[in-house]
Amino acid sequence: MSRWANVLPDREEVLEAKRKAIIREAAKVFNRRGSHGATLEDVSERLGVTKAALYRYVQSKQDLLFACHEEAMEIARESIDKGEAEGRNGLEKIQIGMSGYLREMIGAMGVPVLILEENALTGRQAERIIALRDEFEARMRRLVEEGIADGSIVPLNPKLAMFMLLGAVHWVTKWYSPDGPWTADDVADALIEMATRGLASRPGAKLRARIHK
Amino acid sequence: MSRWANVLPDREEVLEAKRKAIIREAAKVFNRRGSHGATLEDVSERLGVTKAALYRYVQSKQDLLFACHEEAMEIARESIDKGEAEGRNGLEKIQIGMSGYLREMIGAMGVPVLILEENALTGRQAERIIALRDEFEARMRRLVEEGIADGSIVPLNPKLAMFMLLGAVHWVTKWYSPDGPWTADDVADALIEMATRGLASRPGAKLRARIHK
DNA sequence: CACATAAGTGAACGCAGAGTAGCTTAGCCT
């Protein structure tokens, strides 16, 4: 039945691995060119196949875009889970959550942040992604409120704080290159430290992340 | 020669006003849908004309996109000019510059921030916009350095700080709606106060902007 | 080895949307 003690990759696994690879490259292309500007040929080229080959793994371009967004939201959810589990107050939860999110997003294996364009997704798919995003934003906002309540964050508008942090984080895909001098970890630590310092009730007198020297 | 004491709009003026209106609406559409996802019909519809009519005022979609970016960079330049002129130290210059920028961008008459997608512009036009953007970013970075030197900003990586601020500001177009409860002024003040607090060497114990209550 | 099935290719097809051409209407001047 099973040969080589099952060390050989299974059909299913190979298929899933390829699908993952497609999603990862597609996300990069969608990010750089926008969802309409990106062509399936851009994606297939990066993978060394023709665009027709992609259709063995995805149903349509829409489907692919949706999968990218789902993946991104999944990472967001896991990150905020981690933050909630490990942080000792609202501020720490946010810091842990956001820096994990950022690291995953721009790190070697990760999926870059996707900016959702209006009408890029439609119908059920749009609803689903927007629901996930809203849930994520609501959880972030609640962490800010928690931080204000426990005294780790100064009184401020939670929604605005949440948007400020998300902006700082999502913008990273516009300038970050893994080929540059900074690692994903460096950037995640330094950026989150700086951005959350604006919220902290007792902001440190110095910044400690490596990039700030 | 001149009738009605020149209160009647001149041909040239009308033409220019229409062109401005096109640019303003186009910028909104480009922002929401992405530069490839935006159609000229979207733009013309908002102006109550057909897309063919647009071609009396712009040469091509590319041309229009370029004009939008030029306009945005012009506002950026003016804002930073103002910040440099009026601020008393690095931090203040940044605060004044950025909040002016944001106000102009999202305010009633302004052009929303444009996110430059790779390959949306090409050749000379791309070069020009990228050069303007680089110049703007360099000036911002220098203000951060100035702030560190004059003691208003804690020692940190100036480039990263600049990117953080730009992210927070540019992201605003993704969530701000003029129909919501907040005015452009409200948002500009509150957001910039919060974001720059992360850089300040002596961050205020409270946030004063109206939105933070 | 022969065969079955999966994986991938190159060449179409079709459609949305940029851009154009020629006609119609509106505004202004004498």
Add this chain to the structure above:
DNA sequence: AGGCTAAGCTACTCTGCGTTCACTTATGTG
């Protein structure tokens, strides 16, 4: 009023790209 030009519209053309189809090449099995 008549005529001139600007402004706009309707109805096209044309191109790029998503998607499909018929075919070829690889992979694994009895």
